Amino acid sequence: MDLKELNITPKSNEGAWCTLEHPVTGEELDIQIKLAGTDSDIYRETIRKQINRRLKKGIKRLSLEETENENLELLVACTLDWKNVVYEGEPLECTPENVKFIYSQFPWIKEQVDDFIGDRANYLKN
Secondary structure, eight states: OGGGGGHHHHHHOOOEEEEOOTTTTTOEEEEEEEEEEEEEEEHHHHHHHHHHHHHHHOOOOOOOHHHHHHHHHHHHHEEEEESSSSEEEEEOOOHHHHHHHHHHHOHHHHHHHHHHHHHHGGGGGO
């Protein structure tokens, strides 16, 4: 086995498409979100920034709210693009503000995105 075949970082940087599933039926939706993975530069840099910010402020423990906010910040940073995201009849452009809004309003989407990013197998597929 050549380890080069298991180098996840390039594909993780490029991103992979996550097809959302209906939160109740599990049926695939036509909504897709392109996500950088946990081995991507953007993921690791966002984690570094968060830790450095905490160290600078002398924060040793995070509240649940702070942890949720950091997780949301990380998911927004890893969202590279999306397709077919419509809210109140209007297509939404993939901007950090819109991504944060959608993930905040629809916890089931945030959960699917978080699960996808954390599954390295999604970044080994061709």
